Each structure stands twice: as C-alpha cells, then as structure tokens.
Amino acid sequence: MKRVFPILVILTGILLSYAMYMALSPNGAPTEQTMGxxxxxxxxxxxxxxxxxxxxxINFGASIYYLIKRSPTADMVALVCAEVGVVFCTVVLxxxxxxxxxxxxxxxxxxxxxxxxxxLWLIYVSYLFLxxxxxxxxxxxxxxxxxxxxxxxxxxxxxxxxFFRTQHPQPVMGGGGSIDPRMLHxxxxxxxxxxxxxxxxxxxxxxLEKLQRQVDEAHAMRSLMDEPSQRGMDTPRSAR
Amino acid sequence: xTTNPYLLxxxxxxxxxxxxxxxxxxxxxxxxxxxxxxxxx
Numbered sequence: 001m002k003r004v005f006p007i008l009v010i011l012t013g014i015l016l017s018y019a020m021y022m023a024l025s026p027n028g029a030p031t032e033q034t035m036g037x038x039x040x041x042x043x044x045x046x047x048x049x050x051x052x053x054x055x056x057x058i059n060f061g062a063s064i065y066y067l068i069k070r071s072p073t074a075d076m077v078a079l080v081c082a083e084v085g086v087v088f089c090t091v092v093l094x095x096x097x098x099x100x101x102x103x104x105x106x107x108x109x110x111x112x113x114x115x116x117x118x119x120l121w122l123i124y125v126s127y128l129f130l131x132x133x134x135x136x137x138x139x140x141x142x143x144x145x146x147x148x149x150x151x152x153x154x155x156x157x158x159x160x161x162x163f164f165r166t167q168h169p170q171p172v173m174g175g176g177g178s179i180d181p182r183m184l185h186x187x188x189x190x191x192x193x194x195x196x197x198x199x200x201x202x203x204x205x206x207x208l209e210k211l212q213r214q215v216d217e218a219h220a221m222r223s224l225m226d227e228p229s230q231r232g233m234d235t236p237r238s239a240r
Numbered sequence: 241x242t243t244n245p246y247l248l249x250x251x252x253x254x255x256x257x258x259x260x261x262x263x264x265x266x267x268x269x270x271x272x273x274x275x276x277x278x279x280x281x
Contacts, residue, residue: 020251041250048254087261091254098250197258204265211272218279 005203012196019043019193022186029186041099047191048091049117051198053154055085056124060151063144072213075140078147080205082127084198089121104167113168116157123150 022028023043032039062078065071096114097107108114127146131139161168179187 024247024251037244038246040244040247044250044254084261087257091257094253094257095250098246098253102244102246201258201262201265208265208269208272211269211276215272215275215279222279 005200008196008200012193012200015193015196019186019190023190029183030180032183035103038099038102041095043186043190045092045095045099046187047194048088048095050191051194052085052088052092053158054195055081055088055198055202056120056151056154059085059124059147060154063147063151066140066144067148075144076206076209076213078144079131080202080209082124082131082147083205084202086121086124086128087201088194088198089117089124093117093121109167111166111168112160112164113157113166116153116160120150120153120157123153 023040029040029043031037059078059081062074062081065074066078096117100109101107123146127143127150130143130146134142136142160166161170
C-alpha cells in the first residue's frame with residue numbers, strides 16, 4: 001500500500017495538470033460565445049460540486065452504518081468524507097460568486113440554489129465543529145444523526161433548480177440545459193481528476209485519523225498504567 | 241488566450257484552498273509523529 005500511494009499521487013498530478021490544460025486551452029474546451037473565457041470557471045466549479053455531493057453521500061452511508069453497527073471504521077470514514085466534502089463545497093461557494101460577478105453583475109443573490117448550498121455547507125461545518133469541540137462519549141452518535149439530517153439537504157440542493165425559478169444556470173446533465181460535446185468531455189475529465197484527488201486526500205486523512213486514535217488510545221493506556229503507581233504513592237500520605 | 245482576472249482568481253483560489261488543507265494535514269501528521277516519539281521514550 002505504501003508503494004501504491006506515491007504512484008497514485010504522480011498519476012493524479014498528471015491527470016489534474018492535463019485536465020487544467022484542457023479547461024484553459026481553446027484546443028481543449030471551446031470558448032463560450034456569450035460569456036467568453038470566464039465560462040471556463042465552470043470546469044472547476046461543477047466538478048467540485050459533484051465531488052462534494054459524492055463525499056456527503058459517502059458520509060451519509062457511513063453514518064447510517066455507524067448508527068446500526070457502531071463501527072469505528074465507519075465513524076472515521078464519515079468524518080473524513082465530511083471534512084474533505086466541506087473543502088470542496090468551500091471551493092464551490094467561492095468560485096460561484098467569482099463567475100457570477102462578470103456574468104450577472106453581482107457577487108451573490110439569495111436564490112434557492114445558492115442559499116441551499118450555503119445551508120448545506122453550514123450543516124457540515126457544524127458537523128465538524130461538533131466533532132472537534134465536543135468531548136462527550138456520545139459525539140460520534142450525535143454527529144452521525146446530524147450527518148443523516150444533513151444529507152437530506154444534498155438532493156434538495158441538486159434539484160432546487162428544477163423545482164424553483166432560479167437565476168442559476170440549468171443542470172448540465174439530465175435537465176433542460178445542453179452542452180457542446182467537447183465542453184462535456186473537458187468537464188468529465190476535470191471531474192475524474194478531482195475525484196482521484198479527493199480519493200487520495202481522503203486516504204491520507206483517514207490514515208491520519210487512524211493514527212490519531214491510536215495515539216489517543218496509547219495516552220489513555222499510559223495514564224491508566226500510571227494511575228496505580230500514583231495511587232500507591234498517595235496511600236501512605238493519606239494514611240498519615 | 242487573453243487572461244481573464246476572474247478566471248485566474250477562481251483557479252488560484254481553488255488551489256490555494258486545497259493546498260492550505262493539505263498543509264494542515266501534513267502539519268497534524270508531523271505533530272502526531274512527535275507525539276509518538278515522545279510516547280516511545
């Protein structure tokens with residue numbers, strides 16, 4: 001496994017570089033006639049959103065599994081996916097307004113898609129705060145319950161542009177929008193590159209979390225082993 | 241291709257966010273390594 005990881009890092013790096021070249025070069029994706037080059041933000045914005053949604057769904061599945069089986073591995077997978085998902089969702093919330101400013105003339109509007117994405121981000125940020133600052137033994141259970149509720153927001157965000165009249169462009173696939181096949185090719189290539197990148201980040205973060213828990217366990221064991229000796233030292237003092 | 245400042249900003253911000261996050265993972269990992277070394281002593 002230790003040998004596979006650096007190879008995957010190199011391959012993902014090459015894929016990300018190629019995908020970026022295809023997104024920025026007119027030889028890859030053609031320049032959109034109305035918006036011009038600013039439309040190329042779409043090749044980072046949309047794949048980041050799809051990757052975040054997938055990570056939140058994995059978090060949902062792992063949380064359900066944790067609620068049923070109380071598996072520590074499922075708990076770690078849920079935590080890791082939520083954290084990396086928040087990073088990708090942050091990219092979505094920042095690149096969206098950067099695209100909107102030259103195209104709509106405004107940075108932000110309280111439109112259903114934008115607002116629901118912000119709410120989704122806030123739910124998962126609160127999930128991470130809960131995991132970070134709660135010291136209760138029930139924290140994984142509470143976090144899993146919150147994750148299940150949070151995941152219900154994901155389909156709402158995705159389908160919000162179908163059910164509500166919004167300023168946000170129509171969905172690229174499965175909705176009313178249409179796209180040039182070359183643009184679709186570059187979009188899917190970037191999605192593949194970001195998915196590989198997200199997988200590697202999750203893998204590293206999972207290893208870190210596992211190590212953290214082992215260290216916490218070692219600290220707990222050490223303090224348990226130290227306790228009797230301290231008690232032994234305390235006894236004569238209290239007897240006096 | 242003429243460089244659009246918004247396009248440049250969006251791509252730059254994306255990579256800054258990812259790099260900062262990766263840096264936090266690396267720093268947490270090195271802190272843990274130090275903790276493990278102390279535990280071994």
